[in-house]
Amino acid sequence: MSPANATQERVLGFLKQYPPFNLIPEEELRQLAEQVRVQVLEPEQVLFRQGDTPHSQFYVVRQGSVRLEQGPEHAQRLVDICDEGDVFGARALIAKKDYSSTATAAEETLVYGVPVALFDPILHQSPEVALYFAAGFAAGAPRQQGSMQETKEARRLHHHSTQPLHLEDILPLPTHHNQVTCAAHTSIRLAAQIMSDKNSSFMLVVDEQEHPVGILTDSDLRKRVVAGHLSVDDAVTEVMSAPVVTIAPNPRLAEALLLMMRHRVKHLCVTTDGSGKTPVEGVLTEHHLLLAQGNNPAVIVQEIRQTPNVENLPSIRNRAEELLQKYLEQDVSIAFVANVMTEINDALVVRALQHAEKVLGEPPLRYCWLSIGSEGREEQLLRTDQDNALVFEDTHTGKEQEAQAYFVELARLVNEVLAKCGFEKCPANMMAGNPRWCQPLQVWKGYFHDWILEPTEEALLNASIFFDYRPVYGEFSLAEQLTAYIYRYIQQExxxxxxxxxxxxxxxxxxxxxxxxxxxxxxxxxxxxxxxxxxxxxxxxxxxxxxxxxxxxxxxxxxxxxxxxxxxxxxxxxxxxxxxxxxxxxxxxxxxxxxxxxxxxxxxxxxxxxxxxxxxxxxxxxxxxxxxxxxxxxxxxxxxx
CATH class of the missing domain: 1.20.120 (Four Helix Bundle (Hemerythrin (Met), subunit A))
Structure with missing residues (x-):
């Protein structure tokens, strides 16, 4: 192999390791590599200056580093440092303007000069390559409006993944052919017969305008009729569930999944505009979603809620980690992933609280469990440490200490269950099992009053943690009263x-x-x-x-x-x-x-x-x-x- 060919092979081998060159077909890249100019820069050698007319090539650092600086020569400001694989000097390619910075070798440096005339057709023919520059990945390139969106899209396009789950896709379900309805005066007996004849797990109850007013399911029939609480001759309005959870036609799979999890239902009523004020067009069932997606997070949530033994929770939660891995590998929207993991984690907390109440007996007062930190912000994708608190209602009966003792023990039981599920206890003890963070509403108001009135470093640290509280279980009005107090007081101070x-x-x-x-x-x-x-x-x-x-x-x-x-x-x-x-x-x-x-x-x-x-x-x-x-x-x- 001749020295020239050997050099071209080295250039080719290097370029195809780095974006955006790894996005170019190898034959095109080989032709480009043949025209690349190799240049050695001595320490402090200037390659181009701010205001210079752009060269006929842009540059890639092969070895060493290059400083990019802006401003007057006597007071230049460092704006970037380019190291191996970084692209710079691309204004001639993108903005067609003079250089906005001065490029100086920070050490002995080897750079490749890539001809603009040869690269320009590639830039215009390849959306992926164009997106690389639009996202601002080239050092010193002009920052573009919406560059963060471009960065997100570039990361997605350049991310190598398996076939995506298409959670943002429209559900291709024939909802018009899935209508089983009856009027409000229909008897339970007749409704059950129609459901049996049509092999349906539900019956929608509608008014004269075909607007949904309720839904009768197999579960309703088992729990309320077969159990002997109602007569089969009663109207369906006595046994139906209302209001119905509605959704607009052609929903995205992600939207339907989240609605089912949040409302704990297995049926979504499709109406003309997605509200209960327009005619029914059909029903989406959990079965439809299971067919559309293999591993359904709604099933995990349901298993958490229904497991009779909290010892089963760790293994169920492990499956959620597998689901998270799949979502991330397949580039599913982070907003959707965060919503799913929050629903799963919330279900875990609720089941642990129900278990604790069963162990300790009925709570002496109304209370609300608060998630704080990343879980309070619905951002806890991984099983990091616990951050939680508990607020219970004020009492003036002299039994405050007795009530607090119950709630502290309840919280400690919950903290233990969550720890077994992989959520380590907070090293700083920011948990409801700590009596300091398990208090009546009046004490919590006092905490926030003091933090707001005297914003010491400790107060600001506590505020940064506890201001992100989110009610998960219990009497949500307690959290609402606390929020109202906080905002009212902040306006005063x-x-x-x-x-x-x-x-x-x-x-x-x-x-x-x-x-x-x-x-x-x-x-x-x-x-x-x-x-x-x-x-x-x-x-x-x-x-x-x-x-x-x-x-x-x-x-x-x-x-x-x-x-x-x-x-x-x-x-x-x-x-x-x-x-x-x-x-x-x-x-x-x-x-x-x-x-x-x-x-x-x-x-x-x-x-x-x-x-x-x-x-x-x-x-x-x-x-x-x-x-x-x-x-x-x-x-x-x-x-x-």
């Missing part, structure tokens, strides 16, 4: 939100030397990147502050908070949407890392990430600084002592 915003800025954007992740310098996780503390927490904290400022109740989830903020503050909609998408991508990265390493996924080894994965994560860090700058300006934190 104007100093609290600025201090909470300042607390949210404690973690700076997680790139130290631009192209290198900030990693732990020592200890058990040395050289690992803490994605929870350094990347996710800043967005979680910012979303919480902004949600409180906007009096946004009933929404704890971080990316849903940002999505809602985008509608409340149209002037900042673009930034909030970027932040929401960035957080979703981080959640996926953490979950995949946790499943791969059999841990919480919190500490990621950057060396194990592919070039595209590192670029994707770096892109998600960009909205952090923008959101933090917004907090800085809005709450005038420069003037806060």
């Amino acid at each position: 104007h100093i609290f939100l600025p201090y909470l915003a300042k607390h949210a800025l404690q973690s700076p954007p997680p790139l130290s030397f631009f192209r290198n992740f900030v990693v732990e310098r020592g200890g058990e996780h040395k050289d690992r990147f803490d994605i929870k503390l350094r990347a996710m927490a800043p967005l979680v904290d910012a979303a919480r502050v902004l949600a409180l400022e906007n009096r946004m109740t009933g929404e704890n989830n971080t990316f849903k908070r940002f999505a809602k903020l985008a509608t409340l503050e149209p002037q900042n909609a673009s930034l909030y949407k970027e932040a929401a998408l960035a957080y979703e991508i981080m959640m996926r990265h953490r979950a995949l890392s946790g499943l791969q390493n059999h841990d919480s996924g919190r500490y990621i080894n950057p060396a194990q990430l592919s070039k595209l994965e590192r670029q994707t994560l770096r892109n998600t860090f960009r909205p952090i600084s923008d959101v933090q700058e917004l907090l800085q300006v809005r709450f005038q934190l420069n003037y806060l002592g």
